[in-house]
Amino acid sequence: MNIVNKLTLRHLKENKRRTLVTIIGTIISVAMITAVSTLSVSFLDLMQRHQIANNGEWHVQYENVNPEQVETMKNDDNTKDVFLTRDKGYAYLESSENEFKPYLFISEFNREGFEYFPISLVEGVLPSSNNEIIISEHIESNANVRFSIGDELILEVGKRVNEADNLTDMGQTQSFVKMDDESLEKIVNTTKETYTVVGIMERPMWEPLWAPGYTVISYLNEDTLTANDRVNASVLLKDVNQSLYENAELFAEENNISLDSIDYNRHLLRYLGVTTFDTFRATLFSLSAIIIAIIIIGSVALIYNAFSISVSERSRHLGMLSSVGATKKQKRNAVFFEGAVIGLISIPLGLLAGIGGIGITFIFINSFIEDALSIQAKLTVTVTPLSILTACIVSIITIFISAYIPAQRASKVTPIEAIRQTSDIKVTRKKVKTSNIVRKLFGIEGEIGLKNLKRNKRKYQVTVFSLIISIMLFLTVSFFTESIERSVELSNQGVNYDIELYTGEELTSEVGTIFEELKRLDGVTDYTHTTEIQSLRTWINERNLSDSLLEMVTDHPDILTDGKYQYFINIYGLHEDSFHKYTEEIGVSAEQIIWSQGLSAIVVDTHTYQDWETGAFIETKAVKTSVGETIPLFYEDWETNEELHVFDIEVAALTDTLPMGIRSSNMGGLNIIVHASILEQYMTEDFPYYPIHNLYLTSDHPMETQQQIEEIKTDSMSVYNYYQTRQQDKQAMLIISIFIYGFIVLITAISIANILNTISTSISLRKREFAMLKSVGMTPKSFNKMIRYESIFYGIKSLLYGLPISIGFMYLIHLAITQSFVYSFQLPWGSIMIVIVAVFIIVSATMLYSTSKVRKENIIETLKQENI
Structure with missing residues (x-):
């Protein structure tokens, strides 16, 4: 060395x-x-x-393929493994107490299927022959039907179809269809199958919440498959890259597999x-x-x-x-x-x-x-x-x-x-010159403080730079978090509630009483009660169309009729408490709308839709209108194809905020919010559409709340629980937020450490300067004022540079996100205010801490020192 x-x-x-x-x-x-x-x-x-x-665990799935095609998949160089499944069909579950889930859904897996698919056994063993079966414990808890290991099931297994169209083969993603307590579907082409229960499993995660059948799984023996048999083949690849989609389609074409039968494990x-x-x-x-x-x-x-x-x-x-x-x-x-x-x-x-x-x-x-x-x-x-x-x-x-x-x-x-x-200190008259305004605003103390910062320019710049970095990191990262939250909201398309209950029956006193009872259930934290009318229409002049529609008009001018475009209108009548809560949220007078002449409404003039060509979620103006304008509403008589006028809506207010539960309109659609009691006055006997009554709830205990609803509701009411979907979004946001704000804490810790070091070092090196100022008559009060003004100058300078730089980075983040989620750029004013306050607190606290060490220094001894 x-x-x-x-x-x-x-x-x-x-x-x-x-x-x-x-x-x-x-x-x-x-x-x-x-x-x-x-x-x-x-x-x-x-x-x-x-x-x-x-x-x-699979990457690509080919549906309805034969054994020869399966063998070709196994021999492909990029195939790691292939497992087979087959949907055997549906059978009635006798004694099921869940009227919306009356079936067993029988699926078959081969040996690899049980290995790569998420099946969690509670007790028993996996099936090893095609007459053995494992059942879901969900059957007992949800349908109140109990099976035990060793039980023999004799089932008529067939295809589930709609009564109106026997050709419609319905699957697990389509909920049970009934009307007025009567089923609108049946099971056809049945075969008699006998199974022995050999195991009980947890409810499969891939089974939709609204599925009409309880999933049970049997064994698929691929050795017994004939050339005419069809199975679903799920492929686990060795090398997963972007060419996967192209290769899958090429493989399908080469082996006579329909492109429509290809599915991907997209998540x-x-x-x-x-x-x-x-x-x-x-x-x-x-x-x-x-x-x-x-x-x-x-x-x-x-x-x-x-x-x-x-x-x-x-x-x-x-x-x-x-x-x-x-x-x-x-x-x-x-x-x-x-x-x-x-x-x-x-x-x-x-x-x-x-x-x-x-x-x-x-x-x-x-x-x-x-x-x-x-x-x-x-x-x-x-x-x-x-x-x-x-x-x-x-x-x-x-x-x-x-x-x-x-x-x-x-x-x-x-x-x-x-x-x-x-x-570090190179003084010229020009460099330390200050404006007369500084002397007038801050006095001699402020002028001395500013001259010192200019004289110690390098240390001043280091401190300001540290503050700028802190400002930039905090604002950009917090803006990133808010942008992710906004993106999640856009992709959710308005699912901001836990439970949805709706009915198409008339809002009689009995139904109204049930709705009121459901609002007061234990655990319910918020609700929205609506009367919804769909399928009304209006004509909007070209100049009032949204920007997205104007682009369409430019490319396809023939979509206009007499210079107008037809909008589809959804009217939502909010009931008393829901209406007042909503108007208070958007800052509009509820009484002014209720007591106005005619049918006054709040128009939601912003909507969100997904561009299916690019996959981007776009938030934009739905229509260009103003308060006081009138929107005439029409409906089409299906028998005569004649367009008939219903009534007019007066625009009382415009907003971009939707009530809880109401989803955004699509492009070419418009949501209109009115008071339910006023709307009902216009729904005469000859009104063309029957309203739908909805109740949207949030709850501290959604699963328990749903169970309570099931016990109270009528047969004509349908319940959907979106709790799990919302929880997945909360999970993602929680994890992102924790790490992002942890990152902010780390960066802020480094920044504060550097600011503390820079300022304390600077103060320590200025001991002789402070002693000299005291020796010529600067009082403790003036000294404190000088230090405070220096803190202000540090803060102002760092904010003057830090805020524009941060806004630039925020805009870059916005541009990156708007490739998938299109919405207007908005500054996070709350975070900006936090930063402004925090900067002055950090600088002031650091200056006070640093100067506290030199205040009691002896003037004579300090002046004698050559090198501090």
């Missing part, structure tokens, strides 16, 4: 506080980079396991990085690039500050080395050597801290996932050699970049500059 490196090590040892702070800052930075890479791998692993647990493929929507993939890549750029910029900036301050403090030491013959290269390498030492200590510790921190965070998150969100899969720390190598390389590059500029500056330090200490 040469003498320069030995002196560098000695300098690090003697300046323990500075070295320790630099190491801690670098450790946190490395830990953050490690945590991000580990989190990415672990999160993808969780979602892959979660999807496998729900839908099985699993998405988390493997393979998706059909280019916009979704582009969004992921764009967001990843922006977030990684923010991490690197933040890390480089913050570690750079530590090295920059270190070089400033070592300037006299470097000058002495230069005076005894040290070359520029040796001085530059001294800083790089310092970076290497810091890296050797920080990187291993940072790797351990990052992985350990993620592990502790996972323990916390898993309790939420398992208990609150009913998700069986758990987050586990998944560390791959590539993720560790990536973290090391990024950390080394970060430290090198951080040390490069200080190293270059160190190489240029001359002996005279170092001895005179003028490299």
Whole structure:
């Protein structure tokens, strides 16, 4: 080791506080980079396991294929394994107490199917022959029909069809169809099958909540298949990449398999990085690039500050080395050597801290996932050699970049500059000149404070830069979180409730009483009661069309009739309490609408729809109208095809907010909100449509609430529970929020540490200046005012730069997200206000802490010191 490196090590040892702070800052930075890479791998692993647990481990499925085609799949070079399933059909479940689930749905799996598909046995064994079967424990809990291992089932198994059309083969995704307590479907083409119950399983996760049949599974012996038999073949591939879709279609064409029979495990493929929507993939890549750029910029900036301050403090030491013959290269390498030492200590510790921190965070998150969100899969720390190598390389590059500029500056330090200490403070009249406005606004104390900041420009810039980085990271990351939440809302298409109950029967006193009783059930936290009328129409002038429709008109002008476009109208009558709650939410006077002449309404002039060509969710204006305009409504007489006028709606208010439960209209549609009692006055005996009455509920205990509803409702009322769908969204948002805000905490910790270091170092080096000011008559009160004004100047300068830069990054994030979710750009004013307040608190607190150490210094002793 040469003498320069030995002196560098000695300098690090003697300046323990500075070295320790630099190491801690670098450790946190490395830990953050490690945590991000580990989190990415672990999160993808969780979602892959979660999807496998729900839908099985397969990539491509070919339906209705013969044994010869299956053999071709097995022999394909990219095939890892193939498992077979077959839907045997439906059979009536005798004595079922669930009127909407009267069937058993018999499915068959081969041996590999039981291995790769998520089947969880409660007791017994898996079937090993085609006359053995396992049943779902859900049958007993939901239908109140009990089976035991060893029971023999004699079933008439056939195809479920609609009474009106025997050719319609209905599956598990289509709910049971009935009207006025009468079934509108039947089972045809039955065969008699005898099964022995050999096991009981948990309710399959892939069975839809609204499925009409309880899934039971038998064994599929592929050795007994004939050339005329048809099965579903699910393929597990060796190499999964974007060409999967093209290869599957090519394979189907080469083997005479219908393209319509190809299905993909899309959720699993998405988390493997393979998706059909280019916009979704582009969004992921764009967001990843922006977030990684923010991490690197933040890390480089913050570690750079530590090295920059270190070089400033070592300037006299470097000058002495230069005076005894040290070359520029040796001085530059001294800083790089310092970076290497810091890296050797920080990187291993940072790797351990990052992985350990993620592990502790996972323990916390898993309790939420398992208990609150009913998700069986758990987050586990998944560390791959590539993720560790990536973290090391990024950390080394970060430290090198951080040390490069200080190293270059160190190489240029001359002996005279170092001895005179003028490299950081170079004063000219022009540079320290201040405006007369500053003196008038802040007094002499403010002017002295501002002149000092201009004189100590480098340290001032380091502090401001740290604050800018903190502002930028906080605002961009919080904006990212809000954008993800907004995207989830758009993709949910208005499912912001737990339970939906609807009926097409007249709202008699009995039905009204039941609805009122359901609103007051234990656990119900919110509700919306609506009377809905669909299929009305109106004609909108071309100039009032939404932008998306105007684009269509440009390409297809023939869709207009006499310069107008036909809109489909949905009218929602909100009942008394629901209407008042909604109008209060959007800031409109309910009484003014209720007591106005005619039928006044609130028009929802913004809607969300999905562009099926690109897969993007688009939020845009539904119509261009204004308060006071009248919208005439029509309906079409199906017998005469004549368009008849119903009544007119006066626009009383415009809003972009929908009541809970009401979903957004599609392109060319419009949602209109009125008071239910006013609407009913217009629904005379000759009114063409019968209304639908809906009740949307949120509950603390949705499953229990649904059970209570089932006991109270009439047969004509239908209930749908969207609780699990909402919980999956909450799970995703919870995990994202925890990690994102954890990231903010880490970055903020580094920023505050650097701000504290920079300001405290600056204050410490200004002891002689403070002593001089006190010696010429500056009072403690004036001194405090000067420090406060300096804090204000720090905050103002950092906000002047930090806010525009942050807005630029936020807009980039918005552009990335709008490749899949199109909505207007809105600034997060709440987060901006938090940042403004936080900046002044951080700077003020740091200044007060730093100056508290020098206030009691003896003026004479301080002035005698040459080097503080």
